[in-house]
Each structure stands twice: as structure tokens, then as C-alpha cells.
Amino acid sequence: MANSDVKQPRASALLDPLSQPTKTKNVEGRFRHCKSAPTDLFFPQKKSEMEQPKSLLANFHPSFLQVSLALLVYLGVGTLCFALFRHHIKGTKTNATLDAMYLCIVTMTTVGYGDLVPNSVPTKLLASASVFAGMALVGLVLSKAADYLVEKQEMVLVKALHFHEQVGRMEVREEIKTNKVRYKLVMIVGLLLLLMIVGTIFLSIVENFDFVDAFYCVCCTITTLGYGDKSFSTVAGRIFAIFWILTSTICVAQFFLYLAELNTEHRQHSLVNWVLKRRMTHIDLEAADLDGDGNVSAPEFIIYKLKEMGKISQEDIALILREFRDLDVDQTGTLSASDLKLSQSSPAEN
Amino acid sequence: MANSDVKQPRASALLDPLSQPTKTKNVEGRFRHCKSAPTDLFFPQKKSEMEQPKSLLANFHPSFLQVSLALLVYLGVGTLCFALFRHHIKGTKTNATLDAMYLCIVTMTTVGYGDLVPNSVPTKLLASASVFAGMALVGLVLSKAADYLVEKQEMVLVKALHFHEQVGRMEVREEIKTNKVRYKLVMIVGLLLLLMIVGTIFLSIVENFDFVDAFYCVCCTITTLGYGDKSFSTVAGRIFAIFWILTSTICVAQFFLYLAELNTEHRQHSLVNWVLKRRMTHIDLEAADLDGDGNVSAPEFIIYKLKEMGKISQEDIALILREFRDLDVDQTGTLSASDLKLSQSSPAEN
CATH class of the missing domain: 1.10.287.70 (Helix Hairpins)
Structure with missing residues (x-):
């Protein structure tokens, strides 16, 4: 398990960071390049991000x-x-x-x-x-x-x-x-x-x-x-x-x-087991390849399988994507620090 | 809506292909490069892929x-x-x-x-x-x-x-x-x-x-x-x-x-509205950037927001990622046609 982590940095970066020793991450620089936020800021955030949905949902419940x-x-x-x-x-x-x-x-x-x-x-x-x-x-x-x-x-x-x-x-x-x-x-x-x-x-x-x-x-x-x-x-x-x-x-x-x-x-x-064990075909590969670069990245694979499992729907994705487009102010197809800067300076993106 | 589609091909490619005219997609070649599967094979698959979870779940229910x-x-x-x-x-x-x-x-x-x-x-x-x-x-x-x-x-x-x-x-x-x-x-x-x-x-x-x-x-x-x-x-x-x-x-x-x-x-x-309307910060950007390239791509953004909404959990992601690693035979961090070829030839990956 630890060996395969080292071999596939992209995939392992998606795994729960709390279950892995923090030090390894900092040593292996290619795991994660902290460009904007310092590490001590990042880890508490990651934790709160995971716990957030639960406590939030609780807030929307009658007490x-x-x-x-x-x-x-x-x-x-x-x-x-x-x-x-x-x-x-x-x-x-x-x-x-x-x-x-x-x-x-x-x-x-x-x-x-x-x-x-x-x-x-x-x-x-x-x-x-x-x-x-x-x-x-x-x-x-x-x-x-x-x-x-x-x-x-x-x-x-x-x-x-x-x-x-x-x-x-x-x-x-x-x-x-x-x-x-x-x-x-x-x-x-x-x-x-x-x-x-x-x-x-x-x-x-x-x-x-x-x-x-x-x-x-x-x-x-x-x-x-x-x-x-x-x-x-x-x-x-x-x-x-x-x-x-x-x-x-x-x-x-x-x-x-x-x-x-x-x-x-x-x-x-x-259902989840069936979806996971199902053999990937060229057609699946094509369908999962969202940005059309001929390769299926880990996030693309996750979204494809989640949809197959019925956990998320096309509407969920469409809704989030609309937000993504609004945030992508410089229209590069990705969000970066420059998008945030642009959105903060423009009053329309409040 | 149609205009923004042209401007952001990556994002729009994730949207329901059935809701958009098929012809536009074929004309705009950069939307999706059909490398392995012909278009007529791709579209029916996309459709069945979306309907699959429902009919599958129905099969697991008592009739x-x-x-x-x-x-x-x-x-x-x-x-x-x-x-x-x-x-x-x-x-x-x-x-x-x-x-x-x-x-x-x-x-x-x-x-x-x-x-x-x-x-x-x-x-x-x-x-x-x-x-x-x-x-x-x-x-x-x-x-x-x-x-x-x-x-x-x-x-x-x-x-x-x-x-x-x-x-x-x-x-x-x-x-x-x-x-x-x-x-x-x-x-x-x-x-x-x-x-x-x-x-x-x-x-x-x-x-x-x-x-x-x-x-x-x-x-x-x-x-x-x-x-x-x-x-x-x-x-x-x-x-x-x-x-x-x-x-x-x-x-x-x-x-x-x-x-x-x-x-x-x-x-x-x-909750979904709250998550979507929440202002993105540098810390969010860092947390959502799964492959650590300094940019948040559309699929990464979707996974981050889905997690915030509580629709998916870290366990779901970990489970699918384990499967992703097994499939990524050539260990490039992405799935491609070569991975499928390798997995079919090796008897261990059956």
C-alpha cells in the first residue's frame, strides 16, 4: 500500500490525507506544490472541509x-x-x-x-x-x-x-x-x-x-x-x-x-461492487474522458464511476459546472489564483 | 448559454450531451477527440450510461x-x-x-x-x-x-x-x-x-x-x-x-x-445553494487541487463541491481510486487505450 502510494502520486493525493503521515507529504515535494497556502493552513482546512457537510446538514435539521x-x-x-x-x-x-x-x-x-x-x-x-x-x-x-x-x-x-x-x-x-x-x-x-x-x-x-x-x-x-x-x-x-x-x-x-x-x-x-468490478472498455474510456484529451485522469474516472453508481446525477454536475464557469473569470478552463484575484476586483462577481 | 459553451469547451463537455445538438459537437472538433470509438458508438453508450444506475438499482429492489x-x-x-x-x-x-x-x-x-x-x-x-x-x-x-x-x-x-x-x-x-x-x-x-x-x-x-x-x-x-x-x-x-x-x-x-x-x-x-454561493478562497483552491498542478480543473472542482455538499464521502473516492490504480497498468497517472491493452494481455488483471 505504501509502495503504490509512492509510485502513483496523483492517485494517492486524493486519498484521505489524515490517514497518511504528514511528514511524507512534505518530503515528497511532487505530491503537492503549496503555491498559495502554507502547509499548516492547508491541513486544518482539509480536515474541516471533510467534517463540514455533516455539521452543516445538522444545522439544517430541526434540533x-x-x-x-x-x-x-x-x-x-x-x-x-x-x-x-x-x-x-x-x-x-x-x-x-x-x-x-x-x-x-x-x-x-x-x-x-x-x-x-x-x-x-x-x-x-x-x-x-x-x-x-x-x-x-x-x-x-x-x-x-x-x-x-x-x-x-x-x-x-x-x-x-x-x-x-x-x-x-x-x-x-x-x-x-x-x-x-x-x-x-x-x-x-x-x-x-x-x-x-x-x-x-x-x-x-x-x-x-x-x-x-x-x-x-x-x-x-x-x-x-x-x-x-x-x-x-x-x-x-x-x-x-x-x-x-x-x-x-x-x-x-x-x-x-x-x-x-x-x-x-x-x-x-x-451496485458499487458491480460498477467497480465491471471491465473498462474503450467506449467507457471515451465517455469518461471529459476534457477530451484522450486520457482519463483520476478525477474524471471518479466522476464517471460516481455517476454509474447513481450517487450523483448529471444535474448535480451541471449545477456545479455553472458555478465553475462563473468563477473561471480568465476563461482558461481551470481555476487558479488569478481567477480569484480577478473575481475579487470585479464587483459583478460578488 | 450557447456562447459560453463555445468559450469553455472543457466545462461544457461535461454537461449532458443529449441536451445539446449533436451536430455542433462534431463540427467543433476540439470539443471531443474520438480516438478509439466512432461517434455513433459513443452517443448510445453515453445515453445508456446515464440510465444504467436507475435500472440497475431497480434490479436490486424486490419487484x-x-x-x-x-x-x-x-x-x-x-x-x-x-x-x-x-x-x-x-x-x-x-x-x-x-x-x-x-x-x-x-x-x-x-x-x-x-x-x-x-x-x-x-x-x-x-x-x-x-x-x-x-x-x-x-x-x-x-x-x-x-x-x-x-x-x-x-x-x-x-x-x-x-x-x-x-x-x-x-x-x-x-x-x-x-x-x-x-x-x-x-x-x-x-x-x-x-x-x-x-x-x-x-x-x-x-x-x-x-x-x-x-x-x-x-x-x-x-x-x-x-x-x-x-x-x-x-x-x-x-x-x-x-x-x-x-x-x-x-x-x-x-x-x-x-x-x-x-x-x-x-x-x-x-445546503447545495450555500455550498455553491460560498466564496472560493485560496485555501479552497489548494484543497480542491487534487493533482497538485496549481490549477483546479473542472473535474477537480466538481469532486470538491460534491464532497462539500455531502453527496459523496472520502470513502467513495478512496474505493474508486483503488480501482483506478489497478487499471492504470502503465502507471502514467491517467487511463488510456494502452492501459486497457496491457490489462487485457496480463492474466493477473482479470
Whole structure:
């Protein structure tokens, strides 16, 4: 690996500079000619450039705080409404506020046992509206909060699994990166089993169900099926249910999401391998040769293969090229320091 | 646009060749030197190369037929099991087979009214198993079949919307490509409203619900809430329910999926715009200059910006580069016809 790096400087220059010793680069001058920026300026930039997209995307996402806030507002308003209309709700009742919050959770997660049901026009419309809002909110939690929490736990899991091997921070990161979805799936299955066991034991003890009934009620609940023949009817049960239902239903949904993600990743891998192993023909060579100089350079080859893999589209390229043309002020077909100087002096290129 | 093409041949050569007249390319010889492949061979290849990733990915997906078959098997086995254990099921009964199929649909979609519930250990375990299998299956339908059907209908919708403008096949494709998710969302909202209206009218007439109750039952069903205080209890109602519940619950889920997709696309757009509009600095220039010749060529600029946008990762590049090195047999740093000849003659590079 190290030998081939020396033989093919152009190709290796594209590889992650952080994974190679910095000194080698400076010694072998032909690797990279620092014309404008000093090396110490260059390397931090290279690093931030790689991390930028992730943190940027995170900025465009709703934050964990925002999701939690939306959840709190939804539960607050929902509980208040159902509590105000408590005489329009029929079924097994315990404490008014607790029942309202329990109904709110049972509705938003679409479990819908039916042990408490709205019994008037306003409450029926309220329930109809709150189930749609609840679904949207659960979707938001799924896409953001759950994934975030699982990713945080991943690091701990990988470290725990490789505890005896004394791995460093970088190795753990690398390991997570390669098997990201697999670890997420392991995490969520573990959490799910724990929640199912806790639920079954709780229902057996507090609600006095026999083992099969408790397990059946757990399955009915976490999948949001909620037949309603077995449900939480005690004060203690409903307090537990408020937390347990929300957590476990989101866990099951997240489990299926990760399963789908793993499946997609697996298919993507097959495609990538197929594209990489496909024999290059003269026609491919011609198609990949973007600047028409008869040779395919490393960047041209990368773009050609990325397109074949379906990772990027012709539109992506067209969009960036339009920007390239705007930047190429001296119209040499390449960007250089002179282009930057020209663009800074001309007021139109702001 | 046409003028700038002539001025910057390198950049324009990267743009979609199909969108530009073929003749111009052949006349302007410096655009592309056909050294190995004749032009008539090149253009079809270019076209197939662009369409390849899509059809390839489709091959790696489970087909529409496979999903339909899985659905039929699930419904068949589920109905048979529930019909065999019909005396272990309590609730409002009509016809044995119909009830079994109805319970199967109500379970797999996680509506779970509770108007029919398992009443013995084997049926409870059967229901627990079938709800998990059903969820996985509905997920498969969501990811594949529903999307496929909506995409097919899109073409018709766009054509209908632009009927008076006499648009061609290519323009319709272009229009769909740009506003893909938006059109999908419009389609699904239309379908959903239709299903809700049909459901409400049906429940009012056949199940004798008043208007609010019918609407409330529709909302409870399509969101898979299924309190169960209002459900289908007649033979006609349950026959209708079998088809209507499956369609409408999938529609609602698909609606939320498209909403999330639109949101992601919107955020992605903001990121892409931010990346494109960001001022290039000397440090960027240095980082984008992969072969270290002091200039940033168009392909180098594209790869740099794609990485910034988060569309590709360093791993993607590293993987393709490894392949590039294997192919670059004569180790000139570029691929040419001689590399292909060398690789074909050497048995190691098979």
C-alpha cells in the first residue's frame, strides 16, 4: 500500500490525507506544490472541509431541543383539551389528568386501545386532529431524536465490545463508520427486548395479567395494534404506560427503519461492487474522458464511476459546472489564483 | 448559454450531451477527440450510461410482483389460520372467512379495532406474530409498490396539467424530474382525499353512522388508530373494509413519507445553494487541487463541491481510486487505450 502510494502520486493525493503521515507529504515535494497556502493552513482546512457537510446538514435539521419542545407542547395542549372535555369521554377512568395524558399518548402513537374513547362531536373531532398531529410528531422524533440518541450510544457500545483490545478514539470511529447501520440495529434490538421484558413483567405484576396475556398486550401495544381487550386500567399502570408506550412504539418503528436502511445499504454495496468490478472498455474510456484529451485522469474516472453508481446525477454536475464557469473569470478552463484575484476586483462577481 | 459553451469547451463537455445538438459537437472538433470509438458508438453508450444506475438499482429492489406475491401469501395464510381458530375469536361476527380476512387486514395494518379479538393462547400468539410480519410487509409495500404506482401516475398528471401547452415526452420528463417529490405529494393528497370521502359516504350509508361518526371512524382507521368504538360490523362493510383499509392506511403512511422527503430535499437544496454561493478562497483552491498542478480543473472542482455538499464521502473516492490504480497498468497517472491493452494481455488483471 505504501509502495503504490509512492509510485502513483496523483492517485494517492486524493486519498484521505489524515490517514497518511504528514511528514511524507512534505518530503515528497511532487505530491503537492503549496503555491498559495502554507502547509499548516492547508491541513486544518482539509480536515474541516471533510467534517463540514455533516455539521452543516445538522444545522439544517430541526434540533433535538426543538423536537422535545414540540412534543411537550403537543402533550400539554392534548392533555388540557382531553381533561377539559373529560365528561365527553367514556371508558375505564382513574384520575382525570392522568387519563387525559394517557389518552393523548395512546392517540398520538396510534395504539388506540379504545379503553377510553371520545363520546361527543367536539372530542371526536379533537381526537381526529390530534392523531394526525401526533403521527407527524412521532415521525419527527423518529427522523431526528431517536437516531441521534442511538448514534450517541453506538460509540459506547463499540468501545465496550472492543474493551480488551484497547482501541483508540479514531479506531472506534472507523469501526462505527464501516458498520454504522449494523450497530444501530443491534442497539435498537437490545433496547426493544429490554422494553418488552420490562413491559411484560410490569403488566404481569401491576395489571395482574397472566404471562401470555402480558406478552400479548406488549406485542399489541408496541406495534400500535391496540385491540384494547388488554390494556392499562390502574393508576400505576397508566403512569407507566405514558412513558413506556411512547418509548417502545418509537423503538419498533426505528427498528423497521434501520432494517430498511441496512437493506438499502446492502443493495447499494452490491451496485458499487458491480460498477467497480465491471471491465473498462474503450467506449467507457471515451465517455469518461471529459476534457477530451484522450486520457482519463483520476478525477474524471471518479466522476464517471460516481455517476454509474447513481450517487450523483448529471444535474448535480451541471449545477456545479455553472458555478465553475462563473468563477473561471480568465476563461482558461481551470481555476487558479488569478481567477480569484480577478473575481475579487470585479464587483459583478460578488 | 450557447456562447459560453463555445468559450469553455472543457466545462461544457461535461454537461449532458443529449441536451445539446449533436451536430455542433462534431463540427467543433476540439470539443471531443474520438480516438478509439466512432461517434455513433459513443452517443448510445453515453445515453445508456446515464440510465444504467436507475435500472440497475431497480434490479436490486424486490419487484412489484414479489411484493404482491408476499402480500397474497400473507393474507392467505393469515386468513386460513384465523378461520381455523374462529371459535377462539370473540366479537361481532358475520361470515367466518370474511371475518378472518378482515381481522387479518385490521391486524397487519395495525388498525386493531378490537371488534374481533383473539381469545385463546394460540390465537393471541398468532396475532402477535402476524402484526410484526404485517408491519414488515406494509413497509415493503410502502418502499416499493406505492412509490412505483405514484410515479407511474405522475406522468399522466403532468401531461394533464400541461395539456393545452402541447408538451413533448422529454419536457414532461424534465418537469417531473425537477418537481418530483412535489408532484408525488399532490398525487397522494388527491388520492387520500378521495379515499376519505368514499369511506365517509360508505360508512354513512352502509353502517348507518351519522356524518361526524363516519368521518371520525375514517380518521381513526386511516391513521391506524382504531379505537374500535366505531367499526365495520356488516358483511358489506367488512368486504369494503378489506380493500379500503389496506389502501388508505398505506396512503397516509406514504403521504408522511413524501412530506419527509420534500423536507429533506428542501434542506438539501439550501445546503447545495450555500455550498455553491460560498466564496472560493485560496485555501479552497489548494484543497480542491487534487493533482497538485496549481490549477483546479473542472473535474477537480466538481469532486470538491460534491464532497462539500455531502453527496459523496472520502470513502467513495478512496474505493474508486483503488480501482483506478489497478487499471492504470502503465502507471502514467491517467487511463488510456494502452492501459486497457496491457490489462487485457496480463492474466493477473482479470
